[in-house]
Amino acid sequence: MQQRKVCLIGSFAVGKTSLLQRFVFSRFADKYLTTVGVKIDRKIVPTSRGSVSLILWDLAGEDEFQSLQTAYLRGSAGFVVVIDCTRNETMQQARAHLEFLDEEFPNAAKTIFVNKVDLENAWDLEQQELSSLEKLHPVHRTSAKTGANVEEAFHDLAEAMG
Amino acid sequence: MHDRPPSELPSSVTNRGHREEAPSSEPVDAVPLAPTENPEGSALLSARDARLRDALQPILQSSILNYFESGSQRIVDSLYPLIGRAVRRSVRESLQALAQSVDTTMRDALTLRRWRWRLEAKRRGIPLAQLILEKSLLFRVEEVFLIHSETGLLIAHAGARADDSRDLVSGMFTAIQDFVADSFGGGAGKASDPLGRFQAGDQDVWLLHGPHAYMAVVISGNAPSTYREDFHRVLEEIHERFGRELSAFEGDPEPLERVGLLLDDCLLERKKDVPTRSPWLFWVIAGVLGLILLGFFARMLWMRHEHGTVRSRLQEIPGVVIVEESHGWNHSTFQVLADPGSGNVRAALALGESPSRVEIKPYYSLEPEVMANRLRLALAQRDADPQDALTVSVQSDGLQVAGKARHRSLEEVKALATSLNLSQVDFSKVTNVDQQVHVAESVALAKQVVRFLPNQARVIVGDGEQWRVLAEGMRTLAANSQEAGMACSYRLMLTRPAEVTAGAWALAAERFRVAEAALMSQGRGDAEVRPGGWLPPSLRARLEFPDDLTDALVVIPSFLGSQNAP
Numbered sequence: 007m008q009q010r011k012v013c014l015i016g017s018f019a020v021g022k023t024s025l026l027q028r029f030v031f032s033r034f035a036d037k038y039l040t041t042v043g044v045k046i047d048r049k050i051v052p053t054s055r056g057s058v059s060l061i062l063w064d065l066a067g068e069d070e071f072q073s074l075q076t077a078y079l080r081g082s083a084g085f086v087v088v089i090d091c092t093r094n095e096t097m098q099q100a101r102a103h104l105e106f107l108d109e110e111f112p113n114a115a116k117t118i119f120v121n122k123v124d125l126e127n128a129w130d131l132e133q134q135e136l137s138s139l140e141k142l143h144p145v146h147r148t149s150a151k152t153g154a155n156v157e158e159a160f161h162d163l164a165e166a167m168g
Numbered sequence: 169m170h171d172r173p174p175s176e177l178p179s180s181v182t183n184r185g186h187r188e189e190a191p192s193s194e195p196v197d198a199v200p201l202a203p204t205e206n207p208e209g210s211a212l213l214s215a216r217d218a219r220l221r222d223a224l225q226p227i228l229q230s231s232i233l234n235y236f237e238s239g240s241q242r243i244v245d246s247l248y249p250l251i252g253r254a255v256r257r258s259v260r261e262s263l264q265a266l267a268q269s270v271d272t273t274m275r276d277a278l279t280l281r282r283w284r285w286r287l288e289a290k291r292r293g294i295p296l297a298q299l300i301l302e303k304s305l306l307f308r309v310e311e312v313f314l315i316h317s318e319t320g321l322l323i324a325h326a327g328a329r330a331d332d333s334r335d336l337v338s339g340m341f342t343a344i345q346d347f348v349a350d351s352f353g354g355g356a357g358k359a360s361d362p363l364g365r366f367q368a369g370d371q372d373v374w375l376l377h378g379p380h381a382y383m384a385v386v387i388s389g390n391a392p393s394t395y396r397e398d399f400h401r402v403l404e405e406i407h408e409r410f411g412r413e414l415s416a417f418e419g420d421p422e423p424l425e426r427v428g429l430l431l432d433d434c435l436l437e438r439k440k441d442v443p444t445r446s447p448w449l450f451w452v453i454a455g456v457l458g459l460i461l462l463g464f465f466a467r468m469l470w471m472r473h474e475h476g477t478v479r480s481r482l483q484e485i486p487g488v489v490i491v492e493e494s495h496g497w498n499h500s501t502f503q504v505l506a507d508p509g510s511g512n513v514r515a516a517l518a519l520g521e522s523p524s525r526v527e528i529k530p531y532y533s534l535e536p537e538v539m540a541n542r543l544r545l546a547l548a549q550r551d552a553d554p555q556d557a558l559t560v561s562v563q564s565d566g567l568q569v570a571g572k573a574r575h576r577s578l579e580e581v582k583a584l585a586t587s588l589n590l591s592q593v594d595f596s597k598v599t600n601v602d603q604q605v606h607v608a609e610s611v612a613l614a615k616q617v618v619r620f621l622p623n624q625a626r627v628i629v630g631d632g633e634q635w636r637v638l639a640e641g642m643r644t645l646a647a648n649s650q651e652a653g654m655a656c657s658y659r660l661m662l663t664r665p666a667e668v669t670a671g672a673w674a675l676a677a678e679r680f681r682v683a684e685a686a687l688m689s690q691g692r693g694d695a696e697v698r699p700g701g702w703l704p705p706s707l708r709a710r711l712e713f714p715d716d717l718t719d720a721l722v723v724i725p726s727f728l729g730s731q732n733a734p
């Protein structure tokens with residue numbers, strides 16, 4: 007079976023771990039346990055070219071103490087850049103990440119997950135900024151909590167990785 | 169692909185380049201290309217050759233260096249199997265040298281196992297010390313992962329582990345190395361010695377790096393690090409055989425499926441050298457069992473031999489018939505029939521310490537020789553009279569007893585023969601000793617005739633005394649024969665007159681009466697006495713009576729066998 011390495015990156019607490027928990031194990035926890043280092047999961051998804059085994063690397067989010075750990079990124083066929091829709095600054099960081107990725111991994115598939123869409127009331131993203139990102143990369147509005155769009159978003163990525 | 173920053177090599181190139189920009193500062197011939205030990209030789213070079221060389225040298229140098237610089241990784245990658253082998257050989261050689269020095273110090277030890285190891289070391293062509301090192305460490309290679317260096321994706325796996333966790337473990341192994349390289353190495357992009365080994369729980373994970381893939385070997389226990397070399401060899405072989413597939417790997421392990429077979433070779437294991445105790449016990453038990461078995465067979469053979477000996481001895485004894493026999497490792501039995509004529513079979517067998525048991529039942533054989541023996545033995549066993557001397561022989565029509573015997577003995581022997589189931593025995597050749605004596609006595613008695621006066625019943629003068637002699641002789645003979653167990657009776661006979669007339673008969677009767685009365689009165693004994701008529705000519709001849717003997721009375725004892733005479 008084909009295998010693909012996929013890295014999830016984004017600021018801290020945007021829901022990277024939650025998205026993988028939802029996608030791989032179909033569960034969700036409100037409790038926030040920050041990821042240290044890297045955590046790897048695996049899920050097989052069907053694509054038009056047959057099943058693909060996604061090896062999902064959940065990286066620790068970026069914060070003031072910890073910048074993006076680029077050492078883990080090599081060999082990735084796809085990147086999921088996660089944005090928390092209730093925190094506009096996470097979109098700023100996402101833009102920076104994407105610029106870095108476009109430079110370092112021009113051939114890798116990249117997709118943006120705008121997460122926590124169940125918290126619509128707290129929406130904080132600047133629409134203009136988001137639109138400009140959408141022009142560069144596919145954007146999926148997901149909720150790890152409700153599960154909305156999670157499956158589809160990953161499937162789109164699997165398809166895009168070719 | 170790692171793009172390494174320029175190393176020292178280019179800087180030296182720059183230096184050279186610098187030097188080459190000012191060639192005038194140094195004489196051309198001083199360029200150290202020609203063999204320095206041979207300065208005269210360099211002088212032989214023509215000036216043109218030297219110039220050409222000088223012109224080409226910097227160009228060649230820089231282009232070679234440039235080539236290395238631009239494609240260093242590729243060159244290293246393609247040289248990897250070669251370099252690895254060369255390096256390993258030199259390492260192995262130095263290891264062997266070390267091992268050999270250990271080897272000599274241990275050479276004197278002399279145990280059974282060491283000898284075995286010594287043989288194995290010789291067979292494998294490695295120093296004993298290395299083998300001992302290997303043998304004394306116990307380990308097991310639990311799993312082997314071949315992981316794509318770049319992506320951390322699993323290419324192949326050997327060992328027991330669920331499919332999906334293999335992928336995760338492969339990723340984590342890679343992540344760990346990324347982390348180490350990132351945290352302890354010179355930072356991203358800078359080459360550092362890759363992580364070679366780490367521990368996870370009680371398991372050791374050895375990492376062996378190749379240009380495209382690395383191998384993670386999960387080991388429990390203590391594996392001798394000499395095995396690293398073996399794993400490296402496998403990794404090299406994988407790169408050699410699947411180099412193209414590996415460099416093109418993007419997540420599809422299918423073209424690399426057969427790599428797994430090579431990985432299986434790495435699943436080494438060395439269990440506790442069980443021999444320490446159980447083989448010792450095993451050998452003891454096996455030895456004891458073997459001895460028991462050997463003893464068993466030896467005993468079986470010995471028993472068979474004994475049995476055979478007894479059998480052949482039995483077969484040698486006439487009159488013995490083996491009815492049933494059996495033998496095993498612990499017994500040897502015979503059931504035989506033995507004729508009394510076989511004698512003491514047991515004594516003849518001389519069984520002594522022999523384990524054979526012989527059960528003897530008596531029977532009468534019909535074999536003439538055995539029958540003769542039977543009689544001989546019976547004869548030998550009876551208390552014979554000193555005068556008895558009998559022999560038994562086998563004749564065509566039966567047994568024959570010959571010799572001499574007292575009358576009583578003969579009677580006994582005849583009864584004995586009957587009791588021994590011997591019906592056809594010829595005793596005619598046996599001389600009855602008693603009979604012989606009695607016949608002689610009888611003849612003597614018969615010769616004591618008493619003469620009558622012619623035509624009278626009166627005894628002539630002088631013969632009156634004869635009655636006493638006759639009576640005594642009759643008494644003695646009767647007593648003797650009775651003693652010998654023979655019946656004895658007497659006939660009174662008269663010499664036949666020339667003419668047997670009625671008167672002669674009457675006279676004869678008168679004379680018998682006179683004789684009976686006279687003998688009775690003289691005490692002739694109890695034996696029967698009967699008048700027996702005229703003396704037959706045969707008897708008369710036997711007694712050698714003169715022809716002129718007439719009117720004589722003769723006492724004929726029954727031993728003279730004329731009882732039948734009228």
Ligand SMILES: Nc1nc2c(ncn2[C@@H]2O[C@H](COP(=O)(O)OP(=O)(O)OP(=O)(O)O)[C@@H](O)[C@H]2O)c(=O)[nH]1
Pocket residue numbers: 016017018019020021022023024025035036037038039040041042065066067068121122123124125148149150151152
């Ligand atoms: N309401 C809501 N909460 C979410 C959602 N996704 C994640 N959260 C919550 O957000 C918090 C952080 O989630 P994580 O998944 O741990 O975030 P992370 O990106 O892995 O954080 P780091 O590991 O620290 O980088 C947790 O308390 C989650 O419960 C979502 O879709 N909706």
Ligand SMILES: [Mg+2]
Pocket residue numbers: 022023024039040041064065066067
């Ligand atoms: Mg996390």
